[in-house]
Amino acid sequence: MKKRYNILNAAILVLSLIVFLLVSVNIVATINQRNMEGEIKNYLSITEEIYDGTNMEDVADKIHKANSKLRITFISSDGKVLYDTSTVSEDNHLKRDEILSLGKVFHRYSKTTNEKMFYVATYLDSYSLYIRVSMPEESITDISNSLITYGSIAIILIGIVSIFVMWLISKLSVKPLKSEISKLSDIVGGKTLYNGSDIERLSYEIDRTRDLIENKIDDIEQEKKKVDYILENINHGLIIIDGKGKIIIANKIALTIFNNLSINDSYNSIFDENIVDAISKCMVEESSFSIEYENYVINISSLNTAFVKTAISYGVSMFLYDVTDIKRLEKMKLDFFANASHELKSPLTTIIGYQQLIQNGILVEKEEIADATIKTVKEASRMNQIISEMLELAKLESDKKEDKNVLSISHVTDEILLSYNILLENKNITLVKDYNDFDVSIASNDLYHLIRNLIDNAVKYNKANGKIKITISDNTFVIEDTGIGISKEDQERIFERFYRVDKARSKENGGTGLGLSIVKHICINNNIKIEVSSALNEGTCFKLTF
Numbered sequence: 001m002k003k004r005y006n007i008l009n010a011a012i013l014v015l016s017l018i019v020f021l022l023v024s025v026n027i028v029a030t031i032n033q034r035n036m037e038g039e040i041k042n043y044l045s046i047t048e049e050i051y052d053g054t055n056m057e058d059v060a061d062k063i064h065k066a067n068s069k070l071r072i073t074f075i076s077s078d079g080k081v082l083y084d085t086s087t088v089s090e091d092n093h094l095k096r097d098e099i100l101s102l103g104k105v106f107h108r109y110s111k112t113t114n115e116k117m118f119y120v121a122t123y124l125d126s127y128s129l130y131i132r133v134s135m136p137e138e139s140i141t142d143i144s145n146s147l148i149t150y151g152s153i154a155i156i157l158i159g160i161v162s163i164f165v166m167w168l169i170s171k172l173s174v175k176p177l178k179s180e181i182s183k184l185s186d187i188v189g190g191k192t193l194y195n196g197s198d199i200e201r202l203s204y205e206i207d208r209t210r211d212l213i214e215n216k217i218d219d220i221e222q223e224k225k226k227v228d229y230i231l232e233n234i235n236h237g238l239i240i241i242d243g244k245g246k247i248i249i250a251n252k253i254a255l256t257i258f259n260n261l262s263i264n265d266s267y268n269s270i271f272d273e274n275i276v277d278a279i280s281k282c283m284v285e286e287s288s289f290s291i292e293y294e295n296y297v298i299n300i301s302s303l304n305t306a307f308v309k310t311a312i313s314y315g316v317s318m319f320l321y322d323v324t325d326i327k328r329l330e331k332m333k334l335d336f337f338a339n340a341s342h343e344l345k346s347p348l349t350t351i352i353g354y355q356q357l358i359q360n361g362i363l364v365e366k367e368e369i370a371d372a373t374i375k376t377v378k379e380a381s382r383m384n385q386i387i388s389e390m391l392e393l394a395k396l397e398s399d400k401k402e403d404k405n406v407l408s409i410s411h412v413t414d415e416i417l418l419s420y421n422i423l424l425e426n427k428n429i430t431l432v433k434d435y436n437d438f439d440v441s442i443a444s445n446d447l448y449h450l451i452r453n454l455i456d457n458a459v460k461y462n463k464a465n466g467k468i469k470i471t472i473s474d475n476t477f478v479i480e481d482t483g484i485g486i487s488k489e490d491q492e493r494i495f496e497r498f499y500r501v502d503k504a505r506s507k508e509n510g511g512t513g514l515g516l517s518i519v520k521h522i523c524i525n526n527n528i529k530i531e532v533s534s535a536l537n538e539g540t541c542f543k544l545t546f
Contacts, residue, residue: 037105056083075130237320243310295324347379402443410437436473453515477544486534495520
């Protein structure tokens with residue numbers, strides 16, 4: 001077995017050297033060829049410079065003395081050889097490659113000299129003749145043959161030496177194999193009855209060891225995947241700090257909350273002072289703390305577990321709970337009750353007041369009682385409207401989805417406008433309609449409230465003898481009025497609940513401050529873009545893009 005390995009290694013080495021030799025020969029030949037091409041071009045340039053039109057033989061002799069292997073040929077413009085340092089050929093030379101492509105080096109067999117030659121030529125306009133310089137290939141061949149000869153001898157010597165060295169190394173290295181084979185057998189569970197060479201037995205034991213390690217790695221990876229899945233899918237942030245103060249575990253939620261946090265960071269460089277103090281206390285004594293951090297509550301506790309605890313310090317776990325929704329809901333509740341109680345208190349106070357006046361006999365005239373009754377009914381109606389719109393707004397904010405229908409914008413708009421005919425006539429408001437109808441997919445109740453609230457504002461807050469223009473086209477609904485308008489500051493808040501631009505006028509017109517808030521929520525729920533433009537005492541324009 002060892003002998004076979006040694007022979008194989010020696011063969012690979014010799015083959016590699018042969019390939020290296022062949023590549024080297026090819027590279028050297030290529031380089032020499034390029035050098036020769038450059039050299040022959042240089043000689044052509046020298047010949048061209050020293051020729052004066054009358055000294056062919058003198059020029060040829062000088063160049064020939066510089067390099068006896070060079071062949072200089074002067075050729076007339078009609079292709080006849082005028083002078084040649086070698087045998088003069090009677091052939092017409094105009095069709096030779098070097099004459100057809102002046103300045104380019106060609107390599108071909110020469111019938112005149114019976115050997116392969118390099119050729120290059122140029123044309124002298126002033127003397128109407130060609131000058132050609134050529135050189136035999138034999139110098140390149142000689143170098144290549146020498147390289148192959150000496151290289152072959154070197155390969156043979158290296159091969160012999162390599163075989164001897166490999167044999168010697170193999171003999172010396174086999175001794176510790178048996179010891180290593182025995183160790184591997186113990187690792188994977190006892191010795192085997194496998195028969196074979198030392199290397200074959202080693203290979204067999206390595207395979208057994210690899211299989212054992214792969215199985216253990218698979219088990220570890222499965223356990224890691226389980227842990228990772230649990231960590232990344234819990235709804236809270238989790239950070240584990242070992243007894244040395246290094247962060248060793250942090251799930252995605254924790255990394256998002258503390259975006260400057262990385263595994264192996266020290267907790268002192270990441271958290272603020274309150275959190276650092278709590279962690280430090282948990283590391284020296286078993287304790288737990290609860291700390292608020294931005295929109296999170298962090299529970300910090302000591303960990304008395306081997307993989308995080310040291311001889312003098314406990315590990316620490318941190319659970320981060322997002323309380324954003326809880327705080328938002330609490331604020332919404334407070335705002336809702338504050339606004340609702342304020343809005344309901346005023347009409348309720350009026351109703352109670354008028355009824356007490358009647359009950360206590362302060363109002364006794366029939367006209368006074370009738371006027372009080374009218375005002376009481378008006379305030380009760382306003383209370384009813386506030387409650388209805390509050391319920392509508394609550395429904396829009398819930399996750400409950402209504403069935404959608406395909407509805408005509410202009411048809412719904414005209415139905416709503418019918419109920420405003422009397423108000424329009426009383427205020428002498430001109431209504432202009434420009435319809436290019438289109439259909440939308442939306443809950444009928446949402447579309448009704450959306451259009452009605454915009455028309456209601458345009459009518460109630462318009463001026464006497466004013467104008468309302470409704471344009472429906474290209475998936476847009478635009479309503480413009482000539483009313484009191486909205487200031488730039490108020491335009492940023494008109495969609496808030498219970499917000500009124502002109503509180504006195506709004507209450508007088510029966511406004512609740514919830515209409516545009518309802519409009520905004522309907523737009524959000526149905527992916528409708530709403531835009532408003534307005535100027536004080538000039539009017540307001542709302543544009544809906546479906």
